[in-house]
Amino acid sequence: MVSVHFQNCIMFHQMAGLSIQSPLTTISVLVFHLVLIPFSGGQSQLIGSSQPIVATIGDDIILPCHLKPAEDVAAKTLEWTRSDLDPRFVYVWRAHQELLDLKNPSYLGRTSFFTDELKHGNISLKLSRVKPADQGRYKCFIPEKEEESFIELVVGK
Template sequence: MVREKKCRELGMRVWLQRGTEEQTVTERPASSPGQFQVVVPSQPIVAIVGDDIILPCQLEPATNALDMTVEWARPDLNPRFVYVWRDGVELESKKHFIYKGRTSVSVDKLRHGDVSLKLSRVKLSDQRRYRCFIPTLQYMSSLSSLGVVSLPAIVSINRTSSAVVLRCVSKGWHPEPEVFWLDGEGNLLSPGPTETVRGPDDLYTVSSRVTVEKRHNNNFTCRVQQNNINQTRETHIQISADFFTIPPSSSVYIIIGVIVLIIFCLCSLAFIFAWWKWKQQKPRTTQTMKLEPLIDGERD
């Protein structure tokens, strides 16, 4: 922790540095009737694209801030203001156009010294440092981590000679996430290399394949996670044991069909030949029977 003390006529300003967050606490001299400070978050602020978030700025002890001037600004913008409260009203005209209709403070909470900023429909471009400023009190609030996540989906299941290949896809992530496969006992599996595509909107699509063999419960999980924004999404699938049994291929059915056809043809040919043979022998038998009486008459 780095502390830099600067004495001024109105009070003493103490700057606190924690990791990537720069935070300011203002204290009044001991001789003043009261002492004020800003309560700061101990963890980085995390936002998900499309969600609404709160950038904290709280006066302690609680003090009515309705009559104070409250300014939220982004130093890298021109104009820099993202929200201005002055003389009991919001000055919408002071805002930078990209924040119009997206920033607000709670009037009810202002009465209790809570001047936190609500930022609606977070965008990737919002990942910047914001300053909450009140005369004699100043606090730097940093939107230090910004992300977007989506649920993964197992989009294909293919059989091989002795296993099953699963493919998992998850679209619309920022920053780039990692993909993990787990079995029913939570053990990590060894998938192939993850395919990553970054779209024109700076969002990532990840795809991963894993080959699995028949197991005790055949439960598998595709997990997509981003550690920087502490976000994880996963999907589960249970594969029937019968699915691992490879059915006869179409070629086997074709071979069986051909064999049956050949047998049928041979039987048909044998029947036709037998019938033809019988037809050939029948006239000869009749002719022999007709000639026999004549031979007997001649003998008389």
């Protein structure tokens, strides 16, 4: 990614009529981009599971989701939703606590976070006593960072 970005930068300089003639200038441009890239927006990523999570009715399961690089998210708003539900919220965390009044009633008493893991960017959702109606596509979301990850839950018998 960096080399493609660097090549694009060189092409931009050449198209603008600028030339990169000395190795020092080339190194300066490279260092400039290597230093700026990590600080530009959108570098964090929510990681879930690329494979469906398979559960049996009655199981307790974990829907994995963590922020990479790890960052303390305990003070952030964190959401787990299913777009096919009304209300769509499976779990909402804001200001160090769960918001029960937004939660879909079918998930009351069955979802939780590992709150001590939030400081490491782990926002995996524990879902207890899985039901057939729990099957679906879940979204793990940090609104402030505009980061999301999707996890598919398949429920068997």
